[in-house]
Amino acid sequence: MNTQNIFFRFIFIILFSVYSSSISYSKDIIKIGTLLPYSGVYTVLGEEITNAMSLAFDEIGNKINGNTIEIIKGDTEVKPNIALQKSRKLISSDKVDILVGPVSSSVALALRDIVVQTKTPLIIPNAGANVLTDEKCSKFITRISFSNYQINAPMGSWLANQGIKTAFLLAPNYAAGKEMMNAFKEKFTEAGGAILGEEYTPFRKTKDFGPYLARVKESGADAVYVFYAGGEAINFIKQAHSFGLSKVMKLTGAGWTTSPLFLPAQKDAAIGFIGSLNYVPSIDTEANKIFINSYKSKFGRIPSEFAVQGYDSGKVIIEAIKSLSGDVTNKDNLAEAIRTVSINGPRGPLTIDKKTNNVIQNIYIFEVIAGEKGPELKVLDTIKAVKAPGKKCNI
The missing domain is CATH 3.40.50.2300 (Response regulator)
Structure with a gap:
């Protein structure tokens, strides 16, 4: 092999490496994997969360910084072993950027280690086990819903x-x-x-x-x-x-x-x-009224607390990725961006407690009263900016 051929091959390898690198680090699609129940007794909860998260993405045309948002669903069936199988597929095969789920605390605890080991940011839209933002906490797990x-x-x-x-x-x-x-x-x-x-x-x-x-x-x-x-x-x-x-x-x-x-x-x-x-439909704010009208118009019913948790999960994802100018390639940076988001949504102001990665939010005391169209929830009192203790969390 002569010197000229070696030189051209060397140049080709360099150019190919640079081209490949640019391809792998420029994402046209942001993949959101869900680990939620789409069958069984909790199907309606999975649907509420996914519907509302999709609504949040619809509001921005399903694009963040020019990148298209794709939701890839994984049905956990509320079974820890099934959820683990689905998580491996979403992480390894589908290569999702963020996971959203689950509903059940037992499923969340089963997913905890794989999420941390693979550095795949997980946003929890419902599971309330206290340990998830206490002794089992991680910077890669952010809870947008509540602790028990x-x-x-x-x-x-x-x-x-x-x-x-x-x-x-x-x-x-x-x-x-x-x-x-x-x-x-x-x-x-x-x-x-x-x-x-x-x-x-x-x-x-x-x-x-x-x-x-x-x-x-x-x-x-x-x-x-x-x-x-x-x-x-x-x-x-x-x-x-x-x-x-x-x-x-x-x-x-x-x-x-x-x-x-x-x-x-x-x-x-x-x-x-x-x-x-953490949410009732009668919260008297403009943000909540707009959300209720949008959700009812698209899905034909009043949103529940589960829907709001899905919607706010979507909003947090949007703001976190915007703060990174759409670059989700560095998982450490993405996890950090998620836990630093603050929003004002249908249930009021939300921030993430840096000590626990659990949401800080208002808790509403309500009474069920007779409304014009049937029973409804009337707010009696608002306990503002409630935190979860998380005394054993060390992030």
């Missing part, structure tokens, strides 16, 4: 300050149910309240609440504090109403129990329930 403590602790103090002196706790027998009850109990007893009893029902298996309602009523407590979701929430509210529980004590609890998703089935039985949530 964050939603329930404010209600303990608030109810005690309203003159409720005694309470009975009732929730499903699994980690989230117990975390929520413990958060309420901590602040309620600190404020001088007393817990007269607590019961934990078989998770997703309880259809007859009669025996539990009888024990709640016999306790003589001023209030019952509960958490249920889905079919159990609908059944509990209906049976508590038939049992006449609200005639002898206040019905209170984590606000998902009377989510806008469940009110159409609960109907007037939900009236009088007092709960706490």
Whole structure:
């Protein structure tokens, strides 16, 4: 091989390397992978989150700094092993830039290590396990939704300050149910309240609440504090109403129990329930009114708290990538950009706590009242800028 051929081959290799490098670092498509339930009992939650996130992207023409946004869905089926399989595909094969999900805390905990090891930023739009932004925290995991403590602790103090002196706790027998009850109990007893009893029902298996309602009523407590979701929430509210529980004590609890998703089935039985949530449709701000109109126009229903968490996840993604001028190639920089975003959305001002990567947000105390078109949630009080403790987090 002569010197001239060697020279030309050398030049070709250099030019090819430069060209390849420019191709790999210029992205025309920003890939967002979702790890959410699109089948099974929590399908509606996956749909709400994805619909609202898509709405946020639609508002900017599905482009950030000229790059097209593509959503690639992964159905977790609310099963940790399935979620892990889907995450590997999204990360390794689809090469997503950001993951959004999941709904279930058990799934989130299963995903935690693969996300951290591959440095793939994960935005959590629902799973509330306290450890995710505490001892299991990571700069690559940012929670836009809530921690179980964050939603329930404010209600303990608030109810005690309203003159409720005694309470009975009732929730499903699994980690989230117990975390929520413990958060309420901590602040309620600190404020001088007393817990007269607590019961934990078989998770997703309880259809007859009669025996539990009888024990709640016999306790003589001023209030019952509960958490249920889905079919159990609908059944509990209906049976508590038939049992006449609200005639002898206040019905209170984590606000998902009377989510806008469940009110159409609960109907007037939900009236009088007092709960706490990070979003209710009656928040009286221009941003919320615009969001409700847009969501209702596109999807034909009032958005729930799950929808807002999806919408705000989309907004955070948009602002983070804008701050990087569209460059998502460096995952450390992308994770840092996500955790430094602040927005003002339908549920109010949102910032990320740098100590925990959990959202700092308002918590709304509401009462279910009779509205013109059926039951609706009326804001009674706003607890501003609530944080999750995260004492063991070290980011």
